[in-house]
Amino acid sequence: MSVLNVPAPDFMADEELSIFARSVGRFLDEYASPERQNQWRRNGVVEKEFWTEAAQAGLLGLSTSAEWGGLGGDFRHEAVLIEELCRRGLESWGAPLHNGIVMPYVESYGTTEQKQRWLPRLTSGELIAAIAMTEPDAGSDLQGIRTTATRSGDHYIINGEKTFITNGQTANLVVVVARTARERRPDAISLLVVETDKVEGFQRGRNLEKIGLEAADTSELVFREVRVPVANLLGGEEGRGFYQLMEKLPQERLIIALQGIAMIERALHETITYVKQRKVFGRPLIENQTVQFTLAECKTDATVARVFANHCIGLHLAGRLDSTTASMAKYWITDLQNRVVDQCLQLHGGYGYMDEYPIARMYKDARVSRIYGGANEIMKLLVARSL
Secondary structure, three states: OOOOOOOOOHHHOOHHHHHHHHHHHHHHHHHOOHHHHHHHHHHOOOOHHHHHHHHHOOOOOOOOOHHHOOOOOOHHHHHHHHHHHHHOOOOOOOHHHHHHHHHHHHHHHOOHHHHHHHHHHHHHOOOOEEEEOOEOOEOOOHHHOOOEEEEEOOEEEEEEEEEEEEOOOOOOEEEEEEEOOOOOOHHHEEEEEEEHHHOOOEEEEEEOOOOOOOOOOEEEEEEEEEEEEHHHEHHHOOOOHHHHHHHHHHHHHHHHHHHHHHHHHHHHHHHHHHHHHOEEOOEEHHHOHHHHHHHHHHHHHHHHHHHHHHHHHHHHHOOOOOHHHHHHHHHHHHHHHHHHHHHHHHHOHHHHHOOOOHHHHHHHHHHHHHOOOOOHHHHHHHHHOOO
16 A cells, blocks of 8 residues: 555565565454444544454464463564554554553563463453553653552552553553652552452543544543552562663664654545546645645655654664654654654545544544654654654
């Protein structure tokens, strides 16, 4: 579907990846039909049945080692999944967070017992993952969080509130960012894993209504005297949470950038198709020079973004994607995503404002990409520190 003339980088030129992409596409076309997606948007959640179906199709635990019950792939497989999801407007489904954000925390930092306990069940879809960072009064400033985890014998007692949590209504394994010391310093933060079906005092708050990504269950979570075993402290050592988060944020921001460029390509594809069919004053809209120039600029910008995104994937596969480069990719590509989608909607005229057209949904869904994963203003501050 891509309208860009950017060849696949060598590290993606693997027949196994092509076979996997076709397999993912077939699964999504069969199990995530437009009618089913519309139902998810109306319900405000992708039902657990779809997670189970996806697990059976081999879409969960993609880049987790087979040693720990995963499928043994790597980040390229996550990139393929993201691409196929975005081609079908499935940005609302939280699998990239489950696969590419939460499971890597467990595999990279968990003890042997923790990996054996959780990773196979995350791959099978028995467990659906979320990570609870953001609070009503603490977003990008992770050191400002107020949720506490107080040691009491062989348990921690968690108290606090979280908000804007992806998979919040569905997840039954939540990695909670909590304060295990009072002082405002990096080593006061730890990550506690809560299996929600096994504790008391955990409550799901509202499934928040949003202007886009309506099928994503973005929720409030409440922890009131929630007791979890000390064995659920990720990695078994207090005070490592902030550093664990910082080490994994580049991958999270790369995922957001990849979702951005995938939506850009879809927006261009939909718009080019539309302007070739739509007639104004008896002529196809594409013959209007203003339209041609607008799309030429969009395609040029998109080409630059795709090359940069591929470069970042290559760096990440080699273990060399630093925070600065990931921050540049996240903010620049998502800024471009919003700009291109806006211009593409404009070329649809009044139809672009109708929710039945994909470009209208993309317009709504794109807006949050400049906010979550770290607001783009924070990304620029991180880049500025490298100057």
